[in-house]
Amino acid sequence: xxxxxxxxxxxxxxxxxxxxxxxxxxxxxxxxxxxxxxxxxxxxxxxxxxxxxxxxxxxxxxxxxxxxxxxxxxxxxxxxxxxxxxxxxxxxxxxxxxxxxxxxxxxxxxxxxxxxxxxxxxxxxxxxxxxxxxxxxxxxxxxxxxxxxxxxxxxxxxxxxxxxxxxx
Numbered sequence: 001x002x003x004x005x006x007x008x009x010x011x012x013x014x015x016x017x018x019x020x021x022x023x024x025x026x027x028x029x030x031x032x033x034x035x036x037x038x039x040x041x042x043x044x045x046x047x048x049x050x051x052x053x054x055x056x057x058x059x060x061x062x063x064x065x066x067x068x069x070x071x072x073x074x075x076x077x078x079x080x081x082x083x084x085x086x087x088x089x090x091x092x093x094x095x096x097x098x099x100x101x102x103x104x105x106x107x108x109x110x111x112x113x114x115x116x117x118x119x120x121x122x123x124x125x126x127x128x129x130x131x132x133x134x135x136x137x138x139x140x141x142x143x144x145x146x147x148x149x150x151x152x153x154x155x156x157x158x159x160x161x162x163x164x165x166x167x168x
Contacts, residue, residue, distance in 0.1 A: 003037040003144040008071065010053050011154040017117040026055040057114045063134050064147050073149065076130055080111030117151060126153045
């Protein structure tokens with residue numbers, strides 16, 4: 001079976017992350033790294049491709065579309081669960097039954113949505129990472145496509161480049 005794995009790397013400014021979270025559509029340039037797989041052979045080493053990303057936040061689950069000049073990505077909206085206990089109960093479990101507390105943490109499902117793009121102090125993480133699995137059927141063959149999407153904070157990326165420059 002023929003498979004394609006694509007890693008999408010997109011860096012957004014603080015304002016772009018907030019605009020996207022608020023539902024504004026964005027067109028930005030990012031980098032994708034496509035790797036083809038068939039049996040035990042791959043197209044490695046993969047080449048980085050700069051392309052356009054059309055980002056939307058409609059809170060609908062729409063698959064990633066491959067366009068002539070890039071990708072149309074609608075951010076996923078997968079609501080998660082939170083640990084629903086108070087501070088006092090958490091302290092008590094921490095002392096008396098840490099295994100139960102650990103089990104409770106393992107049952108948490110993280111939310112995957114534009115809220116992750118917000119800064120930590122705003123209830124987010126400052127980035128969003130997720131994967132999407134698609135299958136495309138053409139005639140008698142099926143192509144499996146795995147998208148790995150990483151949307152990072154552009155300021156953090158530029159800071160890491162500056163740090164790398166100073167140590168090299």
